[in-house]
Amino acid sequence: MLRTHTCGELNISHLGQTVTLCGWVQKSRDLGAMTFIDVRDRYGLTQLVFNTDSDDSLRETSRSLGREFVIQVTGAVLERTSKNAKMSTGEIEIGVSKIEVLNGAKVPPFMIEDETDGGEELRAKYRYLDLRRNPIRNNLMLRHKMAQEVRKYLDGLDFIEVETPVLIKSTPEGARDFVVPSRMNPGEFYALPQSPQTFKQLLMVSGFDRYFQIVKCFRDEDLRADRQPEFTQIDCEMAFITQEDILNVFEGLTQHLFRTVKGIELGSVPRMQYADAMRLYGSDKPDIRFGMQFVELNDIVKGKGFSIFDNAELVVGINAKGCAEYTRKQIDELTEWLKRPQIGVTGMIYCRYQSDGTLKSSVDKFYGEDDLTNWAAAFEAEPGDMMFVLAGNAEKVRKQLNELRLEMGNRLGLRDKNTFAPLWVLDFPLLEWDEETSRYHAMHHPFTSPKPEDIALLDTNPGEVRANAYDLVINGTEVGGGSIRIHDRALQSLMFKHLGFTPEEAQKQFGFLMDAFEYGAPPHGGLAFGFDRMVSIFAGLDSIRDVIAFPKNNSGRDVMIDTPSTISDLQMNELKIKTTV
Amino acid sequence: MLRTHTCGELNISHLGQTVTLCGWVQKSRDLGAMTFIDVRDRYGLTQLVFNTDSDDSLRETSRSLGREFVIQVTGAVLERTSKNAKMSTGEIEIGVSKIEVLNGAKVPPFMIEDETDGGEELRAKYRYLDLRRNPIRNNLMLRHKMAQEVRKYLDGLDFIEVETPVLIKSTPEGARDFVVPSRMNPGEFYALPQSPQTFKQLLMVSGFDRYFQIVKCFRDEDLRADRQPEFTQIDCEMAFITQEDILNVFEGLTQHLFRTVKGIELGSVPRMQYADAMRLYGSDKPDIRFGMQFVELNDIVKGKGFSIFDNAELVVGINAKGCAEYTRKQIDELTEWLKRPQIGVTGMIYCRYQSDGTLKSSVDKFYGEDDLTNWAAAFEAEPGDMMFVLAGNAEKVRKQLNELRLEMGNRLGLRDKNTFAPLWVLDFPLLEWDEETSRYHAMHHPFTSPKPEDIALLDTNPGEVRANAYDLVINGTEVGGGSIRIHDRALQSLMFKHLGFTPEEAQKQFGFLMDAFEYGAPPHGGLAFGFDRMVSIFAGLDSIRDVIAFPKNNSGRDVMIDTPSTISDLQMNELKIKTTV
Secondary structure, three states: OOOOOOOOOOOHHHOOOEEEEEEEEEEEEEOOOOEEEEEEEOOEEEEEEEOOOOOHHHHHHHHHOOOOOEEEEEEEEEEOOOOOOOOOOOOEEEEEEEEEEEEOEOOOOOOOOOOOOOOHHHHHHOHHHHOOOHHHHHHHHHHHHHHHHHHHHHHHOOOEEOOOOOOEOOOOOOOOOOEEEOOOOOOOEEEOOOOOHHHHHHHHHOOOOEEEEEEEEEOOOOOOOOOOOEEEEEEEEEEOOOHHHHHHHHHHHHHHHHHHHHOOOOOOOOEEEHHHHHHHHOOOOOOOOOOOOOEEOHHHHOOOOOHHHHHOOEEEEEEEOOOOOOOHHHHHHHHHHHHOOOOOOOOOEEEEEOOOOOEEEOOOOOOOHHHHHHHHHHHOOOOOOEEEEEEEOHHHHHHHHHHHHHHHHHHOOOOOOOOOOEEEEEOOEOEEEEOOOOEEEEOOOOOEOEOHHHOOHHHHOHHHOEEOEEEEEEOOEEEEEEEEEOOOHHHHHHHHHHOOOOHHHHHHHHHHHHHHOOEOOOOEEEEEEEHHHHHHHHHOOOOOHHHOOOOOOOOOOEOOOOEOEOOOHHHHHHHOEEEOO | OOOOOOOOOOOHHHOOOEEEEEEEEEEEEEOOOOEEEEEEEOOEEEEEEEOOOOOHHHHHHHHHOOOOOEEEEEEEEEEOOOOOOOOOOOOEEEEEEEEEEEEOEOOOOOOOOOOOOOOHHHHHHOHHHHOOOHHHHHHHHHHHHHHHHHHHHHHHOOOEEOOOOOOEOOOOOOOOOOEEEOOOOOOOEEEOOOOOHHHHHHHHHOOOOEEEEEEEEEOOOOOOOOOOOEEEEEEEEEEOOOHHHHHHHHHHHHHHHHHHHHOOOOOOOOEEEHHHHHHHHOOOOOOOOOOOOOEEOHHHHOOOOOHHHHHOOEEEEEEEOOOOOOOHHHHHHHHHHHHOOOOOOOOOEEEEEOOOOOEEEOOOOOOOHHHHHHHHHHHOOOOOOEEEEEEEOHHHHHHHHHHHHHHHHHHOOOOOOOOOOEEEEEOOEOEEEEOOOOEEEEOOOOOEOEOHHHOOHHHHOHHHOEEOEEEEEEOOEEEEEEEEEOOOHHHHHHHHHHOOOOHHHHHHHHHHHHHHOOEOOOOEEEEEEEHHHHHHHHHOOOOOHHHOOOOOOOOOOEOOOOEOEOOOHHHHHHHOEEEOO
16 A cells, blocks of 8 residues: 555654655645645545754755645654644654655646635536535545445345346337437337336336335436436335235334434334325425414305405415514515516515514405404414415415425524434325327336225226325435236236227337236335435535536536537448438 | 245144145155155245045046146145155145145156256246256355355445446447447447446545445457357455555455355465466466476577477476376377367377386477486476377467366366365466567556556567556466556556557547546546356356356357347338348
């Protein structure tokens, strides 16, 4: 080894030892008689000292070092005169007797510090330098630790990790596929998997019993800060189980991760029906770190001559505790925020429960003291609270009120990143209506089983059919989702029929799976966690980018390696393709 | 859970308990008064008995079950009258009191047995049934166990697993890339990685210090039994190390795997120079489970009037111990085998050391008793041995003799699959001459560092330059390879120059890496194991196919899911590509 120790491990117990360290120059202070240099590696920082006893060439070298130079130093471990209790190595320093510059460094385009001065584009281009910064490195070490713990937990429960193929078949269902032209089969293409769904089901048919994989998946979708064309799933499947078994196993995994990685005892995960989540939070992924549940007011506000409420399908509001003192300006600003096109509220009604016990609303013309007292009772409001009310189409107004609730949660400091509130959301609808294509789509995917008691509704009222489907939500973010699958050919065919497939189309795309169901398919089900998302929640980050070593930007580009890029005519000729740009 | 126990865990200690099992019907014997059924799951087999006490419907159901039906049974654990010591559950049976058929099964197209009657194509099409067979399932469980142990070992040495991107940039160096058209960047393509080489080097520049990843890699090459378009590497890199450190760490990994997975103490791994491997075995991956090293005869056979030897660059042979009794027919057959085009030997000379102590060769006309005694001395031959000798161009004849040596090793039973002989081959050449393109290619890849003392030879005698490169060979198969990398921009540029890149080409393709070397790159190096190959050696298999859950055939097709396949015009339009078939 080029070193005897890392830059993070020396302390007072090593006094007097001669050691050799390697690392990067973090900073350097030349005090005339002495030069101090902090040398950094993945494990920590150690202070080096070059004093007047050092020979001339050593002093010269020490003064010539720039930031990020790579050095190897040998010297004695000395006790510091001024100790730094914040550093694990803060009690010692190395009196350098020998130094070698292993590599020089140009001045980095941004500061390699926890808080850097580099913009996003610059840091993306020099990602290898951005990765030197502690926060980013810590995210990736957290990710590694989480992956190890996932494997430990699942291996301990007899799950087997099986690698499924990356070059698979393009299917029209779901998001857009990335495709790969086949040179050996000209005119034909592979697709990259959006998930290993059908393969893991086949592994259940094969009797693997318990499967998992931490696996890259791919979706060619337009990107947001929160999406990447390639992302990682913790993909799991079990046979001979009920939904209850799956919830228990993966609640256990979640608890295990919080315990081993963050030292948090999570406790048992509460459960909520999809229908209740929509009614009480206007979202299938409620953030239950705080209450502020929706209160429906139709019964008490209608028929008082206020046409907006009278004509609305739903009048619904939230109680913003302690916000009665909001100024007119604050309310106007909030209303403007709600009127932005992405939310689209046309107007908001409010009612203050003033500290003197009186009630004051923006619709006092229509609602008297008695009415507002009824409102306050419905909201379980107290003096000092503020009630915000929206009205309109039920589905739309719930979505809007969800936005308002989350925003008020932010403003009131109710969404602490160090508080973790997991939730199972259960009994999702099987199908959802798609206006654009005028047909039902599978809400999860076509392999999700309907609740047996709802199958009869498939013909009469497809939108009402509930699925054996569940999501794990943490702090308002969906981190995992899954279902009990169909394991019967007839039911799977029926499902494809309701999704608008002809029998021929279904056979062509998914015949292998339906055939497999005829050779002894066990009852099975599973779940997939979004691993990037899970790590970002553990790291307290909003975006998944900083938990991915080499992410792509919003145009799907890696600006560091400059890809995608053109390929040669020779390559295209071999693949028998042409671009039509 | 649908079961209380698995089919592999019940024994005499469970007597009298009422249990519920789930699984597949392996076989069924109807003896009139009693019906016996073996039910199978991943964990084992359990015998079920339906006797005359069973009610009619139970008896009827038991008789209606076909092979591979999926059942759930409840009953009491009973002691068997005739025990089967070969099965872990062989002392008990279940007296079934309740049965439910969870799913039926058509008659499988081949037997789900250790030795099946299904041909390769049929088993590929129904891979989900082939995967039910014990040998295949055991391979995948071995693979899982090995992956877990790799991670445990490397995590214990502070290696971090970092996921590198799958959508990267196409580069002309190396094998052919699979490419992925970018919809968001029309006319441009991503490539799938042949290895994460440049990314892992960047992680070293970033200070990650110790990286690993078990990762899918892709090569669009024409396929052999032993190659797959997608394969898995254990990819590793370390900073601030010497070659010696790398050899020690990964020798340790190899020992750890043999110890934990196979219970074998491997001992330390011998080392051999590349030049010696070529001289003594005619191969850079010698199988050292057996000796039979090459003996060079130029000094003792030339100048005796035998023109084939006199005109040959190299005369070289092996001693086939104990083969003196080979008949003329056997020798002719062996010679024919050597004459096949893929080996291309024109003729073989032999010399028997007969049991009476006399020597008899196929070239007695030119070589007398004294000459042959010299031969025998060179070969360290004893009575009963057979010397086989080839002559010709040195490089070619060594390759041919390597084939003969391996074949004789097979015939003499010297290549036992349960014996494991690892070997480090060191100091590979940096460059190799490519006749087709009339230039030097990097033998490993362009990032491999030359030995410092050989750099001067780059201008004068490039073929002589040795690299800091090493392979791990087990039983004649390369299972891993790596090198100490270049970490200096100037040397990397020089290397690209010698590989025929213009400075502009080098900058366009690998500028990001050379730029990174200017911002403080530490000395680093690493290695990658072929994981599929490694598992197949542990499993005692010749092909990697049966250690891959869903492999592709020699045309790169997955016949089960029928891919590659055509995609829609809509997809091609969105991607701005056209096929030209």
